[in-house]
Amino acid sequence: xxxxHQWPATLVQPVGSPLSLECTVEGTSNPNLYWYRQAAGRGxxxxxxxVGIGQISSEVPQNLSASRPQDRQFILSSKKLLLSDSGFxxxxxxxxxxxxxxxxxxxPGTRLTVL
Amino acid sequence: RKEVEQxxxxxxxxxxxxxxxxxxxxxSASQSFFWYRQDCRKEPKLLMSVYSSGNEDGRFTAQxxxxxxxxxxxxxxxxxxxxxxxxxxxxxxxxxxYIPTFGRGxxxxxxx
Numbered sequence: 001x002x003x004x005h006q007w008p009a010t011l012v013q014p015v016g017s018p019l020s021l022e023c024t025v026e027g028t029s030n031p032n033l034y035w036y037r038q039a040a041g042r043g044x045x046x047x048x049x050x051v052g053i054g055q056i057s058s059e060v061p062q063n064l065s066a067s068r069p070q071d072r073q074f075i076l077s078s079k080k081l082l083l084s085d086s087g088f089x090x091x092x093x094x095x096x097x098x099x100x101x102x103x104x105x106x107x108p109g110t111r112l113t114v115l
Numbered sequence: 116r117k118e119v120e121q122x123x124x125x126x127x128x129x130x131x132x133x134x135x136x137x138x139x140x141x142x143s144a145s146q147s148f149f150w151y152r153q154d155c156r157k158e159p160k161l162l163m164s165v166y167s168s169g170n171e172d173g174r175f176t177a178q179x180x181x182x183x184x185x186x187x188x189x190x191x192x193x194x195x196x197x198x199x200x201x202x203x204x205x206x207x208x209x210x211x212x213y214i215p216t217f218g219r220g221x222x223x224x225x226x227x
Contacts (some may be wrong), residue, residue: 032212043219044159044202051212059214090158094213102206102213103149106158 002027006091006107013114019064019078021110023091026072031093033074034104035066038088050074051096086114118142119205121218128225132193136221138203139185145205147213148179148186153200153220162188162201193225 003026013019025031035047046059048066056066063082067075074091089110094102121138128134140148148165163170165177165186176189186203200220206213 034215036217044217046215046217049212049214051210057210057212088156102147103161103164104204104215105161109158111156 002093002105004091004093004105004107006089006110008110009108010111011113013081013112015083015114016080019076019081019085019112021076021089021091021112023074023076023107024072025074025093028072028093028095030071030096032096032102033068034092034094035074035076036090036092038090040087044090048076081114083114086112088112117218118216119203119218121201121203121221123219123221125222125224128193128223130193130195130225130227132225133189133191134193134223135190136188136201136203136223137185138187138218138221139183140203140205140216141184142205142207142216143184144207145184145216146208147206148177149204149206149215150175150177150186150188151202151204151217153202155199159202159217190223193223195225195227198223198225 005024033050036044050068091107092104094104119140150162151159152162153159165179169178174191178187202220203218204215206215
């Protein structure tokens with residue numbers, strides 16, 4: 001069966017510090033991978049998605065970047081955090097099946113507080 | 116206009132009640148649709164896909180109306196454990212990938 005891991009679970013960082021969040025998927029190959037942010041009381045905002053190694057697409061301009069150095073590894077980074085980067089960061093994967101129904105499966109998330 | 120809109124609620128219902136949520140989407144290119152459930156401070160979990168002909172999974176029924184661009188979720192015989200936020204999702208194809216757009220969610224509180 002497939003599992004998705006994220007770490008750390010919680011993080012408190014000062015403004016201006018760097019960020020690196022990691023997500024790994026097990027039990028599947030060549031998944032589509034996604035990073036989301038959910039700010040307090042708000043919906044899920046898609047930040048980045050990836051269809052393969054080294055292939056990253058960004059949905060919104062922001063202070064963050066993403067990389068996919070391996071097939072099942074997705075990393076979210078920032079060089080200098082802003083207060084507005086606080087939120088619940090969720091990684092998700094979906095299988096590439098060729099059918100239009102591609103359910104997403106989420107990791108447990110990282111709760112980031114920028115002070 | 117938001118791409119996917121939901122009534123945030125909360126819907127406050129007694130155990131055993133039937134409750135329905137609606138969700139509208141603005142992008143007519145959306146191809147597939149889902150309902151997710153999110154418990155407080157947890158990740159969303161897939162509840163069910165939404166098929167064009169409508170589909171049922173136990174106490175849950177999902178419907179899609181492409182002409183009016185809305186999807187619905189009906190929960191029968193509500194349980195206390197159904198209390199959560201329900202997110203609807205519309206997915207469109209883009210450059211070989213599938214791009215989901217989530218609504219902000221509808222909060223359900225089931226009380227004894």
